[in-house]
Amino acid sequence: MGEIFLNYINGEWRESTSGRLIDSINPANRDIVGSVQSSTIEEVTEAINAAKTAKDEWRRLGQFNRGQLLYKAAEALEKNLQDVAETLTEEMGKTLPEAIGETQRGIAILRYYASEGARKEGDVIPSSDKDALMFTKRAPLGVVGIITPWNFPVAIPIWKIAPALVYGNTVVFKPASEAAVTAAKVIKCFEEAGLPKGVLNFITGSGSQVGDALINSKNINGITFTGSENTGRLVAKAASANGVKFQLEMGGKNPVIVLNDANVNTAVNAVLSGAFKSTGQKCTASSRVIVQSDIYDQFKSLLLQEANKITVGDGLLKDTWMGPCANESQYNTVLEYIQIGLQEGANLIHGGKPVESSTNGFYVEPTIFENVTSNMRIAQEEIFGPVIALIKVDTPEEAIEVANDTQYGLSASIFTTNIGSAITFMDEIEAGLVRINAESAGVELQAPFGGMKASSTGTREQGEAAKEFYTAIKTVFVKAE
Ligand SMILES: NC(=O)C1=CN([C@@H]2O[C@H](COP(=O)(O)OP(=O)(O)OC[C@H]3O[C@@H](n4cnc5c(N)ncnc54)[C@H](OP(=O)(O)O)[C@@H]3O)[C@@H](O)[C@H]2O)C=CC1
Numbered sequence: 001m002g003e004i005f006l007n008y009i010n011g012e013w014r015e016s017t018s019g020r021l022i023d024s025i026n027p028a029n030r031d032i033v034g035s036v037q038s039s040t041i042e043e044v045t046e047a048i049n050a051a052k053t054a055k056d057e058w059r060r061l062g063q064f065n066r067g068q069l070l071y072k073a074a075e076a077l078e079k080n081l082q083d084v085a086e087t088l089t090e091e092m093g094k095t096l097p098e099a100i101g102e103t104q105r106g107i108a109i110l111r112y113y114a115s116e117g118a119r120k121e122g123d124v125i126p127s128s129d130k131d132a133l134m135f136t137k138r139a140p141l142g143v144v145g146i147i148t149p150w151n152f153p154v155a156i157p158i159w160k161i162a163p164a165l166v167y168g169n170t171v172v173f174k175p176a177s178e179a180a181v182t183a184a185k186v187i188k189c190f191e192e193a194g195l196p197k198g199v200l201n202f203i204t205g206s207g208s209q210v211g212d213a214l215i216n217s218k219n220i221n222g223i224t225f226t227g228s229e230n231t232g233r234l235v236a237k238a239a240s241a242n243g244v245k246f247q248l249e250m251g252g253k254n255p256v257i258v259l260n261d262a263n264v265n266t267a268v269n270a271v272l273s274g275a276f277k278s279t280g281q282k283c284t285a286s287s288r289v290i291v292q293s294d295i296y297d298q299f300k301s302l303l304l305q306e307a308n309k310i311t312v313g314d315g316l317l318k319d320t321w322m323g324p325c326a327n328e329s330q331y332n333t334v335l336e337y338i339q340i341g342l343q344e345g346a347n348l349i350h351g352g353k354p355v356e357s358s359t360n361g362f363y364v365e366p367t368i369f370e371n372v373t374s375n376m377r378i379a380q381e382e383i384f385g386p387v388i389a390l391i392k393v394d395t396p397e398e399a400i401e402v403a404n405d406t407q408y409g410l411s412a413s414i415f416t417t418n419i420g421s422a423i424t425f426m427d428e429i430e431a432g433l434v435r436i437n438a439e440s441a442g443v444e445l446q447a448p449f450g451g452m453k454a455s456s457t458g459t460r461e462q463g464e465a466a467k468e469f470y471t472a473i474k475t476v477f478v479k480a481e
C-alpha cells in the first residue's frame with residue numbers, strides 16, 4: 001500500500017472521520033500510487049469555515065505581500081519538481097518529459113501571479129466633477145471553491161489557486177480523485193511557503209459527495225471548475241441557485257484544417273502532437289482533421305508513416321512517446337468510441353486496438369479514422385483519447401463550415417501559407433483559441449485561456465484575464481469635503 005495523503009484544513013493535515021480511502025491507481029501497471037481520503041460532508045463544511053475565517057486577514061495582508069508568498073511556493077515546487085513530476089506520470093500516465101514540462105509550467109504560473117502582487121489593483125478614471133477623485137479598486141470575492149480534473153493535476157490547480165490567492169481570496173480545493181496524490185504534493189509546496197492557516201484548504205473525496213457539497217455551499221463566494229460538461233452543468237445550476245459567481249472550462253472537439261497550400265510536414269507533426277500527446281486527454285487536443293482534397297493523399301500518407309513510429313508504453317520509460325489512458329473508465333470509453341466509429345461506417349486506417357502489456361496497462365493504439373462525416377458521433381462527441389477523424393473537404397469555406405459544426409468552441413488550428421485564408425479563419429472560426437500553423441493544444445500562461453459555445457462560460461483563465469473572475473470592482477468616488 002502506498003502513502004496516505006490527508007486533508008489540509010485550517011493549516012493542518014487532518015484525518016477524515018470516514019475511515020475510507022480512495023486508492024490512486026497507476027494506469028501503466030495498476031499498482032497503487034498512494035491513497036487519499038473519502039471525506040465527509042461535515043469536513044467540507046470545516047474546510048469552508050476555515051477559509052471563511054481566514055479571508056479578512058488574508059485580504060488585509062495586501063496584494064504585494066500575498067505575491068511574495070507565491071514566490072515561496074514556486075521555490076518549494078521547484079525543489080520538489082522531480083518527485084511531483086514522477087508522481088504525476090505514475091498517477092495519470094502522461095510521459096515523464098510531459099509531466100516535467102507541466103510541473104515547470106506550474107512553477108512559472110506561480111511566479112507570474114507572484115509578480116502580479118506588485119501590479120496595479122485598479123485604475124484612476126476622470127470624473128465629471130473636477131474636484132473629485134474617481135478610481136476603481138479590485139476586491140477579492142471571498143471564499144473560492146476550486147474543482148479540477150485529472151488530466152493536468154499540477155497546472156490546472158495552480159492556474160486557479162495562484163490567481164485566487166494573489167487577488168486576496170481564500171480557497172477550498174477539491175482535486176480529481178484520479179490525480180489527488182499529485183495534487184496533495186502540490187499543496188505541500190504551498191504549506192512550505194508558509195501560507196497563513198485557513199487560506200488554502202484541500203479536501204479529497206468523490207465528486208458526487210465532496211464536490212457536490214462544495215458546489216452547493218451557500219458559504220462560498222465563487223467557484224471555478226474544469227472537467228466534463230455534465231458536471232459543469234451541475235456546478236452552474238448550484239452556483240446560480242446560490243448567487244455564487246462561477247466559471248466553467250469544459251470539453252472540446254478541436255478541429256485542425258489543412259488547406260492545399262499548407263506545409264504538409266508542419267501540419268502532420270502538429271496533428272500528431274496535438275492529437276496524441278498526453279494520450280489525447282487534453283481539452284485542447286486535436287480530434288477532427290479537416291483536409292482539403294488536393295493535398296489529402298499526401299497528408300494522409302505522411303500522417304500514417306509518422307503515426308507508425310509512435311511508441312506506446314509506461315510514461316516513465318525513456319522510449320515511450322505516448323502513455324496509457326489515465327484510468328480504466330477512460331480506456332473503456334476510448335475503445336467504445338472506436339467501435340462506434342466502425343459502426344458508423346468510418347474507415348479505420350491506423351490503430352484501433354488495445355496494446356497488450358505484461359503489466360495490464362490501459363494502453364490503446366493511436367487511432368486514425370477516415371471517411372468521417374461531420375454528423376458522426378466520433379466527429380461530434382469528446383472522446384478524450386488518442387483518436388482522430390479525417391474529414392475530406394473541397395474548399396476552405398467548407399472546411400470552416402465543418403470546423404464550426406460542433407457544440408464546442410475551445411481551440412482550432414489552420415495550416416495554410418495563404419495569409420488571406422489565415423485571416424478569414426481567424427474571423428470566421430468559433431473558438432476561444434485560434435491557432436495558425438500551430439497545433440490546437442498549447443497554452444501560454446500569460447495569455448487568456450478559454451472557449452466559446454459549450455466549451456466554457458465565456459470567462460477566461462490565466463494571464464491578466466484571471467483577475468476578472470477572481471475579483472469584484474469597487475468604483476470609488478472621493479471629494480475633499
Ligand atoms: N475539459 C477538460 O479538461 C476535461 C474534460 N473531461 C471530460 O470529462 C469526461 C469524464 O471525466 P471525469 O473525470 O469523469 O470528469 P468530471 O467532470 O466528472 O470530473 C471533474 C472534476 O469534477 C468532480 N466532480 C464529479 N462529479 C461532481 C459533482 N457531482 N459535483 C461536483 N464535482 C464533481 C470530479 O471529482 P472526482 O474525480 O472525485 O469524480 C473532478 O474533480 C472525460 O472523458 C472528458 O471527456 C475530463 C477531464 C478534463
Ligand SMILES: O=C(O)CCC(=O)C(=O)O
Binds near residue numbers: 149152156442
Ligand atoms: O493544453 C493545455 O495545456 C491545457 C488544456 C486543458 O486545460 C485541459 O485539457 O483541461
